[in-house]
Amino acid sequence: MQSMTKRSTGYAAALTMLLLTLPLISGAKHGEVHAQGTTTAGGPGVETRNQPVHVEAGATITGPIQSRNGRVTVGEGAEVRTVTTRGGQVTLGERVRADAVSTRNGRITVGPRAQVGSLNTRNGHIEAGAYTTIHGPVESRNGRVDLGEGVQVEGDVDTRNGAIDLAPGVRVRGTVESRNGQIRLAEDGLIEGHVRTRNGAVHLAAGSSVDGHVRTRNGAVRLEHARVAHHIDVMNGDVHLGGTSRVEGDLILLMPEDRGSWSWLPFIESTGRTPVIRIDADAYIGGRLIVDERARIEIEPGADVPEPEILPSREAWERQ
Numbered sequence: 001m002q003s004m005t006k007r008s009t010g011y012a013a014a015l016t017m018l019l020l021t022l023p024l025i026s027g028a029k030h031g032e033v034h035a036q037g038t039t040t041a042g043g044p045g046v047e048t049r050n051q052p053v054h055v056e057a058g059a060t061i062t063g064p065i066q067s068r069n070g071r072v073t074v075g076e077g078a079e080v081r082t083v084t085t086r087g088g089q090v091t092l093g094e095r096v097r098a099d100a101v102s103t104r105n106g107r108i109t110v111g112p113r114a115q116v117g118s119l120n121t122r123n124g125h126i127e128a129g130a131y132t133t134i135h136g137p138v139e140s141r142n143g144r145v146d147l148g149e150g151v152q153v154e155g156d157v158d159t160r161n162g163a164i165d166l167a168p169g170v171r172v173r174g175t176v177e178s179r180n181g182q183i184r185l186a187e188d189g190l191i192e193g194h195v196r197t198r199n200g201a202v203h204l205a206a207g208s209s210v211d212g213h214v215r216t217r218n219g220a221v222r223l224e225h226a227r228v229a230h231h232i233d234v235m236n237g238d239v240h241l242g243g244t245s246r247v248e249g250d251l252i253l254l255m256p257e258d259r260g261s262w263s264w265l266p267f268i269e270s271t272g273r274t275p276v277i278r279i280d281a282d283a284y285i286g287g288r289l290i291v292d293e294r295a296r297i298e299i300e301p302g303a304d305v306p307e308p309e310i311l312p313s314r315e316a317w318e319r320q
Contacts, residue, residue: 009283015149045081055080057093074098076111092116094129100136110134118155122154130167137174144181146315156193163200166191175212185210185226194230202244204228212248223283224246231287235314238276241303250287251305253258253277253295254314279303290317 002232031181045063046053048070054062059076065072065080076093083090090103092113101108102120112129118136119126120258126140130148134148138145139157144162144258147153147170156174157164157231163181166172166189175193176183182200185191185208194212195202201219204210204226213230214221220238223245232239239253251273275295279285281302291297297308311317 019021052088071106082117089124107143125162168205206243234275236275238278240278240280241285244282244284245280246284248285248286250290251285252288252290252317253276254290254292254311254317255294257313257315279305 009052012115039197043126048067049120049244050069051067052071053067053073055074055078057077059075059078061080064082064084067085067088070085071088072085073091074083074093074096077095078093079097082099084105085103087105088103089106090096090101090108092101092110092114095113096111097115099117100120101116101118103124104121105123105304106121108119108121108126110119110132112126112131114129114132116134118138119128119134120139121143123142124140125143125146126138127146128134128148128151131150132148133152135154138153138157140159140162142161143159145157145159145164147157147166149167150169151167152174153174157172157176157219158178159181159252160179161181162178164176164178164183166176166185168187168189170186170189172193175196176191177196177201179197180199181194181197183197184203185205188207189205190208191210192273195214197216197219198297199218200216202214202216202221204223205285206225209227209229211229212226213233214319215233216237218236218237218242220240221232221234222240222291223242225243227246229248231252232247233252238257239251241247255275275292277291277295280301281300283303283305286307289306291308291310293312299305
């Protein structure tokens with residue numbers, strides 16, 4: 001009788017502990033979930049307020065992971081659903097499989113060869129390791145975006161205030177856009193949409209290609225043995241077509257009538273620098289070459305380009 005009483009008391013204590021911890025941390029289908037000071041298993045997902053969450057390597061979480069201010073770490077080869085945190089960093093290990101990952105104020109780091117639904121942060125850096133596949137958009141409001149070698153993105157890559165750096169062999173099946181930051185596409189990369197930046201340079205390395213247009217208001221555009229399928233449109237900045245670069249559409253460099261009053265960037269008005277178009281001997285332009293009369297043109301002999309059309313300003317072109 002005494003033995004049965006002790007056994008019943010032990011079962012009751014274990015059940016009470018499980019019920020107390022389930023609202024805070026739910027467990028994994030395979031493997032374990034750890035939060036600071038808490039380990040449990042057997043529920044649909046993970047939820048914490050300020051405690052960090054660690055998903056063991058190879059684990060499977062069948063429900064969402066949610067943390068208000070705690071760091072979330074998912075170990076190598078684990079499989080999870082959505083990961084959401086308001087003020088914590090998210091780190092996904094190598095070969096992790098996850099649905100949407102989002103954080104309001106934190107960095108998102110994805111290891112190599114992972115499979116992720118989408119990546120979104122309001123204030124944080126996004127970094128994806130080599131040969132990762134992202135099946136949706138990559139978005140950061142205030143932070144840079146770095147995609148490693150061979151990364152595949154089946155959506156847009158966008159940041160409002162930050163640079164975008166795409167390593168060799170990256171493929172984006174969408175548009176790449178930064179309001180205030182440079183965009184760099186390394187060797188043999190492909191962007192199937194457009195490349196746009198308001199205040200930042202654009203650099204396309206050897207073997208890279210953009211199937212749409214390239215547009216920047218305040219920033220240089222440089223191609224090195226690269227290809228743009230549509231036009232290049234620059235308002236304030238240099239343009240260099242290096243090596244065997246090809247622009248299948250128009251190349252346009254036109255400034256506003258009053259550069260200083262149009263732009264909020266003080267260096268444009270104070271320096272009064274003249275933009276320059278440089279075209280190497282083996283470069284090609286399939287459309288028109290439309291150039292502001294205040295710019296300078298340097299075309300090497302042998303370049304396959306049309307005769308420049310000189311206009312006084314962007315407004316004059318738009319009035320045509």
